[in-house]
Amino acid sequence: MRLLATLLLLLLLRSAEPRRGPRSGAAERGAGGRVRGRGRAGVMRRQTQECKEYMEAGEKYLDCQDRQLTNVMQDWPKDIHHLLLARNKIQVLRDNMFSQFTQLKSLDLQQNDISMVENRAFSGLSQLTTLLLQHNGLKTAGEEVLLPLRRLTYLRLYDNPWSCRCSLDSLVRTLQVPSNRNLGNYGKCAEPLSLRGQKLRKLSVESLCEGNNQVDTSPGGGVGGGQIPPPIKVKPEATSTCHTYMFPKPLLDCSNKDLNNIPSDLPADLVKMDLSRNTIKHLRPKQFLLSKDLKLLNLSSNSLHRIDTAAFAGLLYLRELDLSNNSLHYFQYGVLEDLYFLRKLSLENNPWICDYNIHYLIYWLKHHPGVFYTGLICSEPREFRGWRVEEYVKTYNGECPKDRQIGGVDTGQGGPGGTDNEAVGETVEGQDEPQHLKENKPKKFEIIRLR
Ligand SMILES: *[C@@H]1O[C@H](CO)[C@@H](O)[C@H](O)[C@H]1NC(C)=O
Ligand SMILES: *[C@@H]1O[C@H](CO)[C@@H](O)[C@H](O)[C@H]1NC(C)=O
Secondary structure, three states: OHHHHHHHHHHHHHHHHHHHOOOOHHHHHHHHHHHHOOOOOOHHHHHOOOOEEEEEOOEEEEEOOOOOOOOOOOOOOOOOOEEEOOOOOOOEEOOOOOOOOOOOOEEEOOOOOOOEEOOOOOOOOOOOOEEEOOOOOOOOOOHHHHOOOOOOOEEEOOOOOEEOOHHHHHHHHHHOOOOOOOEOOOOEEEEOHHHOOOEHHHOOHHHHHOOOOOOOOOOOOOOOOOOOOOOOOOOOOHHHOOEEEOOOOOEEEOOOOOOOOOOOOOOOOOOEEEOOOOOOOEEOOOOOOOOOOOOEEEOOOOOOOEEOOOOOOOOOOOOEEEOOOOOOOOOOOOHHHHOOOOOEEEOOOOOEEOOHHHHHHHHHHHHOOOOEEEOOEEEEOHHHOOOEHHHHHHHHHHOOOOHHHHHHOOOOOOOOOHHHOOOOOOOOOOOOOOOOOOOOOOOOOOOOOOO
């Protein structure tokens, strides 16, 4: 009975919605309040009525994007970890506006109309690591704003009309502390004219309060003790042109951005990263070390021809790796050992060379039968062109000794010590080793045991 009544009420509220129109927060709060007065089960979902609440990997999300909101509602659940408020109508971030969300880890406020942040707007957010304020109307803010955010590692400020005058001095100094590597990387001055287009992180702080009558260089402001920290050398600063999405999953979309390197300032809590259609040639060690939550990495359609050992270090949870349409010839020994949970590996459209260097890949795949892979076809040498690489390796092992013949094919990849280079066949997990995979262990290889 009660359930029915609740449902009816909900229906009524729903149908009344369009007429109520996208008003202010007050209307929403009223509605939320009324609903809350009803039954207890499911209250959670209804009191946030228009926001969507969900769990992902044990963390609670409240998705309130695109809802014409001007404020945060008091009846939203307090135990959320991620609050998505992109594309609303918020204008001012008031003191303690978010302080009830004590467990908040990320707060997405991009694409609102925020032109002012009060100094204690973020107080209470001691767990917050990610704050997105890009695409707003902010002109100035002090470092006080960031003080409660002890754990902040990722702050986006770009596409705000920053006024690079004395009042911005303390914030700029904070951003320029070298250890704050992902704070405000792409924020730029909009005024004064002389500084327009300059990056906040690269401004000469001295100049901000020069010739400016309101000299208020706060004593604590100069985090570096008045010294300008050395300019941070940021390589391509590519993420300024990439899009970050927090919904449905944190995604960095850097596809087709003319990158020739992995951006040096990758945010830490991404789940998906799309770097496809760029001109990246070389993956160096540990470039993804901080992206430890990454599940999908798309590097397809680059110019990759070299992947260093430890390039994938840290990608413990990576499930899908797309390396298709590159210039890969083989995988260097050990490259794949960091990928404990890989499920899908796309390898098509690479000029795989079927000589002994490719054996590591086959060996690894054999020991990771859960990995579904595609596109492993020999393109060189001519005699094996079009063969599946597994077939080539089988032949190689079956017709052993063949080293001389294979070694004789000059691919420029042979390297020294080619006589003993059988498939690397250490039994890692059981006795069901196929006979043709011989147990010769080349001296120069070190077998890393998987845990
Ligand atoms: C990677 O990107 C390419 C091109 O942008 C796309 O076609 C492909 O489906 C993507 N791969 C995955 C696994 O999402
Ligand atoms: C492969 O990559 C090249 C650029 O490296 C691109 O022009 C082409 O469209 C890509 N092909 C596919 C099938 O994605």
